Amino acid sequence: MKIPNTIWTLLIGIVLTLVSLWYGQNHGLLPTAASDEAVLIDGLFSAMLTVSIGIFLIVEGILIYAAIKYRRRAGDNEDGPPIEGNVPLEILWTAIPAVIVIGISVYSFDVYNQIGGLSLHGGHEMPMMQEAMSKPGTAIAATLSDTPITLAQANSGIGTSEDKAGTDQPLVVDVAALQYAWLFTYPDTGIMTGELHVPIGREVQLNMKANDVIHAFWVPEFRLKQDVIPGRETQVRFTTRKIGQYPLICAELCGPYHGAMQSQVVVESQEAFDSWMQSQQVASKEDLQKAVAINPQELSADEFLAPYTHNMGIHSEILDQVTRN
Numbered sequence: 001m002k003i004p005n006t007i008w009t010l011l012i013g014i015v016l017t018l019v020s021l022w023y024g025q026n027h028g029l030l031p032t033a034a035s036d037e038a039v040l041i042d043g044l045f046s047a048m049l050t051v052s053i054g055i056f057l058i059v060e061g062i063l064i065y066a067a068i069k070y071r072r073r074a075g076d077n078e079d080g081p082p083i084e085g086n087v088p089l090e091i092l093w094t095a096i097p098a099v100i101v102i103g104i105s106v107y108s109f110d111v112y113n114q115i116g117g118l119s120l121h122g123g124h125e126m127p128m129m130q131e132a133m134s135k136p137g138t139a140i141a142a143t144l145s146d147t148p149i150t151l152a153q154a155n156s157g158i159g160t161s162e163d164k165a166g167t168d169q170p171l172v173v174d175v176a177a178l179q180y181a182w183l184f185t186y187p188d189t190g191i192m193t194g195e196l197h198v199p200i201g202r203e204v205q206l207n208m209k210a211n212d213v214i215h216a217f218w219v220p221e222f223r224l225k226q227d228v229i230p231g232r233e234t235q236v237r238f239t240t241r242k243i244g245q246y247p248l249i250c251a252e253l254c255g256p257y258h259g260a261m262q263s264q265v266v267v268e269s270q271e272a273f274d275s276w277m278q279s280q281q282v283a284s285k286e287d288l289q290k291a292v293a294i295n296p297q298e299l300s301a302d303e304f305l306a307p308y309t310h311n312m313g314i315h316s317e318i319l320d321q322v323t324r325n
């Protein structure tokens, strides 16, 4: 019995669709999805991969089939029949990619909108451009001393964080990127740290500024990457969904120690976050009392900065380099 070509085409089509759908859902190419945004972005990635796998298999399959079936036989020096023009086929291979591209565009635009791409700064508008232009030199003038913790801030902060817990308001953290470290300031408490701690399930908003050159905030497990620019605030928002520690990497070549500009995001339970915040407040108070007790004039730059950098993950050689300049 000879199976007709239409049946073959149908069978191959079904198999290709199933293989593409299966691989699109089971590719395992991405790290853990630790934020709600990551789930949306992974959905888009998997959809695009599914389509791509289908196209890849069709194109490569036809190519290999044609190369074998229509190969040159021994003693055959004739050319194939000249074929020109096939209007239905041409319409089909224009229409199918057009539909795919439009579909992906609409889907990706929707994902971009859902993760806040259209409502946050740092997208297209330039709210701080004028400020930056009216103050020439701000980009290079800013230093570590830009964000000191005052004694009053440290005192007033103690015991206030539990009032904010469980609200719908996002947790706001100010981020300063500088060669070659990340500094996180919690405006509610005045706490400044070198690694970002956030409670699970609560929306977090980062207001980011660079002190010197362009850096980029990148957490692969959150699928988020945002440039951090001198003289212009950029923002990023996310909601975490998995407890853990995730690497934070600078994704913009920012100088010779760019590769060391790494920190981490610690996603923890609300209780763990609160007790961490408490311990930070106690520690920063002690540091301040120590700093107040000694005369800063008598210290070298390294010694003066030591209490601040102690917990920030700044490598001593980088500190050395920074303070020498």
Ligand SMILES: [Cu+2]
Binding pocket: 178, 179, 180, 214, 215, 216, 250, 251, 252, 253, 254, 258, 261
């Ligand atoms: Cu950097």
